[in-house]
Amino acid sequence: MLAAPLSPVRCDVATGACMVFNAYGTWPDRSFCKVGEAAFPSTEQELVDIVAHGVKNRMKMKVVSNSAHSFPKFACPGGTSGLVISTAKYSSRVVINASSMTVTADSGVELSRLLQEIGSHGLALPSSPYWNGISLGGLLSTGSHGSSLMGKGSAVHEYVKAMTMVVPATEQEGFAKIVKITDQDEDFMNAAKVSLGVLGVISQVTLSLQPIFKRSVTKFEASDINLEREILEFGKNHEFGDVSWYPSKYKVIYRADDRVPVSTSGDGVNDFTGFQPTLATAVEAQRILEEGFEISGDHTGKCATGLVQTQALFATGEGFKSSGGVFIGYPVVGFQHKIQSSGGCQASLSRQLVCPWDPTVRGLFYHQTTVSISVDKIQDFITDVKTLRALNPAALCGVDLYNGFLMRYVRASSAYLGKQTDAVDVDITYYRARSGNTPRLNEDVLEEVEQMALFKYGGLPHWGKNRNIAFGTHTAAKYPKLQKFLVVKSKFDPDGFFSSEWSDFALGISGGSSNLPHCALEGECVCSLDSHCAPENYYFCRPGRVYTDAQVCRFVPPGTA
Structure with a gap:
């Protein structure tokens, strides 16, 4: 069956009412984003006319791309009468x-x-x-x-x-x-x-x-015994290097990735496996397997599946291909534009071959926690995670199914809302239940890691890849030049047409975390009450085990409280 991927802007032909979705089909708070109007400009003059229409009619406005891959609700104007401006057709130049x-x-x-x-x-x-x-x-x-x-x-x-x-x-x-x-x-x-x-x-x-220029990529496995001592040196030695850490396996995959002259032999490409069109039945089966582990509390199954998946991906180059279009080993050498980024599934016109996260199939459905930790604190963060791991290594097997802790290097930026220091960006993807009231297996462990990164080590959240607790007044305090940004904002948009309750919350201007039952399960709040977790399923609010200032939802078997 041929069909283009769903647009993030979907309108009712009869009523004209529209809704905005992200690429995953669900916003972090699971609410719907309703808008009064949607516009699809293709020229700059059309764009000017659309914004003028919004201002003249006192409408809240937001911009959404053709795919809307950000997790947070920055693309939602708020209310039900706003105007969403899609750039899907604004791409000719x-x-x-x-x-x-x-x-x-x-x-x-x-x-x-x-x-x-x-x-x-x-x-x-x-x-x-x-x-x-x-x-x-x-x-x-x-x-x-x-x-x-x-x-x-x-x-x-x-x-x-x-x-x-x-x-x-x-x-x-x-x-x-x-x-x-x-x-x-x-x-x-x-x-x-x-x-x-x-x-x-x-x-x-x-x-x-x-x-x-060209790049030469070599990936190799190593024990994580010296990771906290090696993480910064590796980044200094390899221009585009990164690190994938699998804490439950005590293993690291280093990506040595460096610029080389164009005369270097090789025409390799980066077709990362996770971004390729994938059989809908395969991603559905993968999700069913993971849901089974969650429902049965099967740590062993998650660990075994994660090991098999990690080994298979590494053995096949994780999508890196040599000049002949197949992986024959490292190094893989190729031109910058063929190595630096990857994709493909977004262009699939078959509903049988999809992105693994495509919401039209019951495939992968997950949270992301992505936090940049300053280079002077990353070693202590890794040490803390190792200490937490020692209490129950199997509790961290879930991230193995999503490529572990991806650790990338970022530099301090002159942007007012950019990175404030050189840092290591820790990107963690993990299971999300279909129901917002359902706790995750070993939920407390990743919640403690999340709060450790954000609060103990003062990490900066990726603006497009986090649950809601990553944002708010505590985040605003981490940006010393936030006031300069807000001054420019007041000059460009003094009436706040492009602001929303959500963006004001994210910037620490107004609003607060949820206090509703089960809010901690989805990262809508840090628990302070048992009701924020799932007491009916024996998940209660408890202090962290290593970072004791953390408040996490922990499974407490009946009769052991």
Whole structure:
């Protein structure tokens, strides 16, 4: 059966009412995002007219890309009468200037196309996220990045030279106007290049490029016995290196990934297995297996399945392919645009071949906790996780099914909402129940890791990859230049047309965590009452075992409380 993936904006033909979804089909709080109108501009003038319409009619507005891969609700205007502006059709312009080594592109252009265009002109964008199915405007708004401690670091926004935005304006100005920002406008640029979508609509972006180069990738396994001592040195020695840590297996997979001359032999590609079109029946079977482990409390099954999956992926190169299109061993050498990012499932037109997280099938459904921990604290964090692991190694087997703890390197940014220090970004993906009232197997362990990263070590949350407890007043306090950002926000959008209750909460401006029953199960709150967990299933609010200031939902068997 042929069909394009579902649009994140879905409207009722009869009533005109629309709803906005993320790529996973469910927002962190499981609420619906209803909007009064949806618009799909294809030109900058249409974009100006749409924003003017919203301002004139006093409508809350938000922007959503063609795929909406952010977990948090930044794309939801709030209420039921807002206006959502989709950039699905705003993707025609990609202009390469070889002499100035720049590219200018519409904000709706997908990263996969952008990188291909850049590479075909003999140029390279030095850094990018690992997933290429996101839009240029979306990845900038959330501060998305790859992995590097060298040069400008791994964030795409560090390569922004200029940007145009459409922002609210006075009636005399026509209710909307175009603002052009260059890297000479330091204050505006530092606010705009990571903006969470609250300043206005990004129209076009100009990025600085480099001459094309190749990368050489070698992955190797090692014991994690020295991980806390090796983690920083490895990042300093390999320009694009990363680390996948499997705590329950006492194992690390290091990715030694470095720039090499274009004359180096090899035309390899990165077709990461988890991003390829996958049989719907296969991802459904994988989910059924994991749900079975959860329901039966089967630690052993999770651990065994995680081991088999990890070994199989490593043996087959995890999607890295050599010049002949197959994996024949490391190193894999290829051009930057073929190695730096991966995808493919987002373009599948078959409903039998899907992204593993596609909500139209009962496939993978998960939480993400992604926190950047300063380089001067990452060693202590790893030590704490090891101490927690020692109490019950099997409790961490669940992350093995989602590539462990992916640890990438990020540099301090000049962006007001960017990384404040050089850091190691710890990315953890893990099982989420279909019901918000259902606890997870060993829920307390990853909750303690999450709170350890956020609160004990003051980690900064990835703006597009976290549960709601990662945001709020405690997060705002971690950004010393937040007030500078808010001053720019008040200049661009003084009436808050592009702000919502959710974005105000995320920035610590207003609002607080949930206090509803079961709120801690979904990361809507840190538990303070047993009712925040699932006492009916014997999950109660208890202190952490290593980070004792943590409050986590722990299974307490009947008669042992």
